Amino acid sequence: MIEIKQLTKLYKTKHQQVQAVDDISLNINKGEIFGVVGYSGAGKSTFIRLINRLEEPTSGTIKINDKDITTMAQSKLRKERQKFGMIFQHFNLLWSRTIYDNIAFPLEIAGVPKNKRKEKVLELINLVGLSGREKAYPSQLSGGQKQRVGIARALANDPDVLLCDEATSALDPETTDDILDLLVSINKKLGLTIILITHEMHVIQKICHRVAVMEKGKVVETGNVLEVFVKP
Ligand code: ADP
Ligand code: ADP
Numbered sequence: 001m002i003e004i005k006q007l008t009k010l011y012k013t014k015h016q017q018v019q020a021v022d023d024i025s026l027n028i029n030k031g032e033i034f035g036v037v038g039y040s041g042a043g044k045s046t047f048i049r050l051i052n053r054l055e056e057p058t059s060g061t062i063k064i065n066d067k068d069i070t071t072m073a074q075s076k077l078r079k080e081r082q083k084f085g086m087i088f089q090h091f092n093l094l095w096s097r098t099i100y101d102n103i104a105f106p107l108e109i110a111g112v113p114k115n116k117r118k119e120k121v122l123e124l125i126n127l128v129g130l131s132g133r134e135k136a137y138p139s140q141l142s143g144g145q146k147q148r149v150g151i152a153r154a155l156a157n158d159p160d161v162l163l164c165d166e167a168t169s170a171l172d173p174e175t176t177d178d179i180l181d182l183l184v185s186i187n188k189k190l191g192l193t194i195i196l197i198t199h200e201m202h203v204i205q206k207i208c209h210r211v212a213v214m215e216k217g218k219v220v221e222t223g224n225v226l227e228v229f230v231k232p
Pocket of ligand 1: 011012013018019020038039040041042043044045046047
């Protein structure tokens, strides 16, 4: 479903250049939970941001369902981006808006009419287990609840792929497990493809079907989680 070929990102600054992503080729299947693990600075964040073109690649191609998004014009890209939802380490919620409005926001941008919006928001709030908290503000929620709002917002426009950028790194172990369980249930229920990046091995081991290990911009190993982590 996602076909990445010879993907490269070179950051050039005045004094130096950094090969943040260095010749990565891999395929991610529909419905799969795919993890990318590596130390800080390995290039994970750049890699995941290239997938929905929040970063422009220096070279290489990314095909989603056989459509090359690397050469796509900005006008077309907007529609293509709706196929991706994204969640973040620090949730990136709108602090002055209620839970309801945070989740409704992407629907508003997509031009969904008000009554349809309401139906969808309530369905999403129920899906992430926050029914009754519609009127609360993010500051009134725990970290795990904030991430549930992040997940609901990411799913608003029915994406095919959920991108998770260190989505549990700011959470305690117990809350991390709750959020990972929620991601697994959404993966099963909606058949959603999930790509996550993390520096935490146990996150990969708990939910990923396959994993790529990144070091200095390169993928040094890929395989199913047992192959990569349990060596004889
Ligand atoms: P990770 O997510 O694994 O911590 P990043 O993708 O954030 O790795 O960073 C990979 C490398 O690219 C690092 O050396 C980082 O300093 C560099 N880098 C990331 N973003 C930029 C940027 N906007 N400009 C210049 N260098 C960057
Ligand atoms: P978290 O508190 O969830 O870890 P951050 O502290 O990283 O998230 O904040 C994310 C963004 O939201 C930052 O740009 C920050 O300035 C802003 N922010 C955080 N708290 C508030 C608040 N109470 N009111 C307005 N903006 C806020």
